[in-house]
Amino acid sequence: GAGVSQTPSNKVTEKGKYVELRCDPISGHTALYWYRQSLGQGPEFLIYFQGTGAADDSGLPNDRFFAVRPEGSVSTLKIQRTERGDSAVYLCASSFGPKGSPLHFGNGTRLTVT
């Protein structure tokens, strides 16, 4: 079946601009996660949703970052006033629930802020 789909695969934007990154989870997965991965580092947790609500957003670095999942399926990560330090690969993952079910990851969106 289809895996987790992330679009775009690459995004180049100028400092100060607004960007949206989209994630389509695996059908039937109720939990959706966003991570950020910098070169040479492991994925860093940002936020996760259980259904439509954000169950834990403790990893969002500041208020420029926001994510939504209005219908409990597709999610969008939004970054306002982008900074060069936001450049990274943004990963989305989904699972059947928050009880330790394995996460299935997408290929990520590589964000470059110039």
Next chain:
Amino acid sequence: AQSVSQHNHHVILSEAASLELGCNYSYGGTVNLFWYVQYPGQHLQLLLKYFSGDPLVKGIKGFEAEFIKSKFSFNLRKPSVQWSDTAEYFCAVFNTGKLIFGQGTTLQVKP
């Protein structure tokens, strides 16, 4: 806060050599533990997982890991590596609804 530490950042082996990658976690309660692998140009994939029971867990492609509770460790092993095992390996612990990753180990296998 929970954390995961992977001791080896970059490992280079020849084909047929044995592999052991170290992983330690900081959380003292019940944990679910994972190893993920990321092959060049591909997404993160689950290699194996430990929830409970037998502390020796077998995964895909001949990999296994041993959970040692007293040492807070979950080391990954493979008796004989292949060139196709060249990848980045991440240990992770699942706690309070989310997966916490280590910084990863890059494995390079020379043919």
